Amino acid sequence: xxxxxxxxxDQLINYLLHLADNSLIMGHRNSEWCGHGPILExxxxxxxxxxxxxxQARNFYQYAAIPIKQSTxxxxxxxxxxxxxxxRDTREYKNCLLVEQPNGxxxxxxxxQFFFSTYQYYLYQQLQNNADDQLKxxxxxxxxxxxxxxxxxxxxxxxxxxxxxxxxxxxxxAFDELWMFTGELFEPASYELNMSTDFILMKEEWNKxxxxxxxxxxxxxxxxxxxxxxxxxxxxxxxHLGLLLAEMQFMQRAYPNSEW
Amino acid sequence: xxxxxxxxxxDKVDQEIKIEPKDWMPEKYRQTLIRQISxxxxxxxxxxxxxxxxxxxxxxxxxxxxxxxKVQDEAGHGLYLYSAAETLGxxxxxxxxQLHTGKAKYxxxxxxxxxxxxxxxxxxxxxxxxAILNQIPLCRxxxxxxxxxxxxxxxxxxxxxxxxxxxxxxxxxxxxxQKQMCQDAIDRWWWPSLMxxxxxxxxxxxxxxxxxxxxxxxxxxxxxxxxxxMIAEQVKVLNMRLPDANLKWNEERKHYDFGKINWEEFWxxxxxxxxxxKQRLDAxxxxxxxxxxxxxxxxxxxxxxxxxxxxxxxxxxxx
Ligand SMILES: [Fe+2]
Ligand SMILES: [Fe+2]
Numbered sequence: 392x393x394x395x396x397x398x399x400x401d402q403l404i405n406y407l408l409h410l411a412d413n414s415l416i417m418g419h420r421n422s423e424w425c426g427h428g429p430i431l432e433x434x435x436x437x438x439x440x441x442x443x444x445x446x447q448a449r450n451f452y453q454y455a456a457i458p459i460k461q462s463t464x465x466x467x468x469x470x471x472x473x474x475x476x477x478x479r480d481t482r483e484y485k486n487c488l489l490v491e492q493p494n495g496x497x498x499x500x501x502x503x504q505f506f507f508s509t510y511q512y513y514l515y516q517q518l519q520n521n522a523d524d525q526l527k528x529x530x531x532x533x534x535x536x537x538x539x540x541x542x543x544x545x546x547x548x549x550x551x552x553x554x555x556x557x558x559x560x561x562x563x564x565a566f567d568e569l570w571m572f573t574g575e576l577f578e579p580a581s582y583e584l585n586m587s588t589d590f591i592l593m594k595e596e597w598n599k600x601x602x603x604x605x606x607x608x609x610x611x612x613x614x615x616x617x618x619x620x621x622x623x624x625x626x627x628x629x630x631h632l633g634l635l636l637a638e639m640q641f642m643q644r645a646y647p648n649s650e651w
Numbered sequence: 652x653x654x655x656x657x658x659x660x661x662d663k664v665d666q667e668i669k670i671e672p673k674d675w676m677p678e679k680y681r682q683t684l685i686r687q688i689s690x691x692x693x694x695x696x697x698x699x700x701x702x703x704x705x706x707x708x709x710x711x712x713x714x715x716x717x718x719x720x721k722v723q724d725e726a727g728h729g730l731y732l733y734s735a736a737e738t739l740g741x742x743x744x745x746x747x748x749q750l751h752t753g754k755a756k757y758x759x760x761x762x763x764x765x766x767x768x769x770x771x772x773x774x775x776x777x778x779x780x781x782a783i784l785n786q787i788p789l790c791r792x793x794x795x796x797x798x799x800x801x802x803x804x805x806x807x808x809x810x811x812x813x814x815x816x817x818x819x820x821x822x823x824x825x826x827x828x829q830k831q832m833c834q835d836a837i838d839r840w841w842w843p844s845l846m847x848x849x850x851x852x853x854x855x856x857x858x859x860x861x862x863x864x865x866x867x868x869x870x871x872x873x874x875x876x877x878x879x880x881m882i883a884e885q886v887k888v889l890n891m892r893l894p895d896a897n898l899k900w901n902e903e904r905k906h907y908d909f910g911k912i913n914w915e916e917f918w919x920x921x922x923x924x925x926x927x928x929k930q931r932l933d934a935x936x937x938x939x940x941x942x943x944x945x946x947x948x949x950x951x952x953x954x955x956x957x958x959x960x961x962x963x964x965x966x967x968x969x970x
Contacts, residue, residue, distance in 0.1 A: 415712075419707065422706045422707065422715070422719050423706075423707060425699065425703045425706055425719060425722050425723065426696075426699035426700050426703035426722060426726075426934075426938075427703075427934065427937075427938045427941075428938065428942065429938070429941065429942025429943075429945035429946060430942060430945065430946060430949070431696070431726055431729060431730055431733075432730070433945075434699075434723075434726050435723055435726050435727060435730075438719055438720075438722065438723040438726070439723065441719055442716055442719050442720060442723070445712060445715060445716050445719070446716065448712065449712050449713075449716075452712070472712055473711045473712060476712055477710075477711075496941070497941075497942070497945045549952075550948060550949055550952040551945075551948050553952055553955065554947070554948025554949065554951045554952040555944070555947055555948045555951045557944045557947070557948070558944060558945070558947070558948030558951075561944070638707050638708055639707060639708065641708050642708055642709070642710035642768055643710055643711075646710075646826070646828055646829070648826075649710075649825055649826050649828075649829055650821060650824075650825055651710040651711045651714055651768075651821060
């Protein structure tokens with residue numbers, strides 16, 4: 392590994408887990424729609440996004456497992472993508488609060504996706520130039536997928552905003568539900584520092600994109616000045632995550648030490 | 652004149668020339684196909700529910716991804732099939748309406764619950780396995796769009812069956828609890844999967860006409876026997892057993908003999924009294940009702956865009 396800035400192993404591990412957790416939890420939420428979507432084609436589209444995100448999570452977990460194994464002295468270390476996903480509890484999860492929020496209706500799901508994918512887009516754009524080769528490769532591959540997620544979700548934001556009175560009303564309600572979770576995306580946790588990502592630039596780009604899509608969606612919302620919730624990145628989650636994990640981790644908890 | 656058209660039609664069928672949507676066809680042929688294809692499409696869509704039930708609880712990330720992809724494939728099958736049926740002059744919305752009102756049926760197998768993770772394997776192995784045997788002959792069915800849709804569907808179904816078998820194989824080599832889970836799932840899915848081939852031939856009224864039209868090529872009992880012969884061998888690899896004391900190789904017939912199927916149960920489930928009939932239909936109706944405002948918004952938006960830019964001609968189909 393060839394890094395220009397010397398970052399500690401701990402920091403790298405936490406950072407990778409954070410990226411993985413974000414993708415996994417978001418993908419898991421998307422997969423809850425599978426079979427219940429409003430339009431068959433969109434059922435397929437959102438499942439596709441779920442698959443992409445779970446794939447990204449696996450790449451990050453697999454990478455994280457390497458330094459975790461190296462940093463423990465036990466002769467046998469059983470860290471795998473699955474032990475990381477299924478055997479950590481709420482306080483150890485490092486995803487941001489936005490992705491663990493319930494799906495709500497289609498408007499809420501779409502807006503959550505749009506906020507998150509746009510964030511991932513600008514983040515991966517920077518990470519694809521990271522000094523860490525592995526991180527760089529995962530980000531570059533994921534960026535192609537996320538580019539599509541941004542397109543799909545922004546088209547839907549526009550369609551709902553500029554569709555009917557009902558869809559606009561629902562989109563505005565979704566905004567009220569979700570906006571308070573967007574600030575955390577750009578508040579770096581300690582493990583995000585020195586990862587050569589420019590948070591100020593990222594936030595600027597994200598804001599610009601969000602405003603331009605909102606404008607096309609003909610919705611007028613106060614994107615500045617509002618109280619923001621944060622804490623997810625350091626394990627201070629909303630109550631939703633515990634329930635999500637209880638469901639997701641059920642099999643691994645009920646039948647430990649089994650191959651699936 | 653009518654007679655003449657009918658002769659031309661039957662000649663084509665006899666010569667294995669595909670009937671295309673614009674060709675003349677007997678009204679009963681059209682109606683039978685609409686019923687059969689839409690029922691098949693509904694089965695794909697309703698079939699997403701019992702398996703979707705385990706997506707959020709899949710025990711590993713790899714299995715989770717495989718399961719999402721599988722359920723998504725089934726949605727794709729539904730799409731191809733609805734499109735094939737639409738060429739016969741019925742809209743997808745009309746077909747949904749028939750499903751929701753109970754006028755159209757779907758495969759009864761999906762009215763059974765998925766209780767454990769092993770059920771996902773058993774469905775892949777047995778249910779997709781039975782579906783393949785039913786569907787392979789349909790790749791040569793006389794109606795062109797249906798046959799072409801089935802070619803794509805069959806490729807994916809055989810993949811699903813292999814994945815299901817591999818899931819069970821992993822359980823069969825696992826802990827005691829996993830082995831029990833595996834056997835239990837096979838016990839519960841075996842008989843319902845035999846019923847997927849439909850009633851016995853002497854109780855199957857449409858067979859003769861469908862054979863003549865080549866929308867059916869093998870009888871229910873022939874296909875069922877083929878399935879039993881195949882599964883009776885595969886189950887040995889799993890080191891599991893099929894829940895039928897009468898299952899035995901018959902050297903004379905060169906087939907497996909098997910026990911009596913509980914047709915009373917079959918007709919009860921077809922009639923709406925299976926363990927999950929209400930739940931499945933309610934889930935479909937809820938998804939449709941909850942999505943109404945979304946579809947309206949998409950249509951309204953597409954209309955706005957089309958009126959602003961008529962050359963592009965946006966429709967709700969661009970969604
Ligand atoms: Fe299928
Ligand atoms: Fe299938």
